[in-house]
Amino acid sequence: MISKVQTRDKKTIKRPSNSSSYTKVAILSIIVLSSGFFILNSLNTSSNPAIIPPGKVLPNNMIEKSDPKILSSEYVDSAYNYVKSNSNLLEQLKCYCGCDNIHDNNRQCFWKDNGTIDTHAQSCGVCIHIALAAKQLNEADWTTTEIRQYIDSLYR
Incomplete structure (x- = not known):
């Protein structure tokens, strides 16, 4: 959106309105923050494998963090x-x-x-x-x- 502004000598100049600039900055910020979140989240899950001691195995049907019945x-x-x-x-x-x-x-x-x-x-x-x-x-x-x-x- 472009707004017209008159100067002292009554010349009209065109400049972008602040609302479109703020919208662009907000959208760009959301994209950057979302990208950072997804990158950090993917790094966190792949770099932390579960430690299973030598000679031990996980029990059958080991409860998972994401088990949908966890709060039953x-x-x-x-x-x-x-x-x-x-x-x-x-x-x-x-x-x-x-x-x-x-x-x-x-x-x-x-x-x-x-x-x-x-x-x-x-x-x-x-x-x-x-x-x-x-x-x-x-x-x-x-x-x-x-x-x-x-x-x-x-x-x-």
């Missing part, structure tokens, strides 16, 4: 029950969900230090995934260190 009541209940009875293991695993609750470990996502329930994990797929993955690996005789290395490799 079955999975949530299973995770809360497991964490309650295996708090020592889950205290060794970091909280990677990025919540603002400042959890020092995965157990704190489920149970507060005073033993009462923390409802945070009921709606957090990352916390549920970490707990259930730890359960499966623990049942497959992985050590706490091996479980921690595997979980860390998935989320770092």
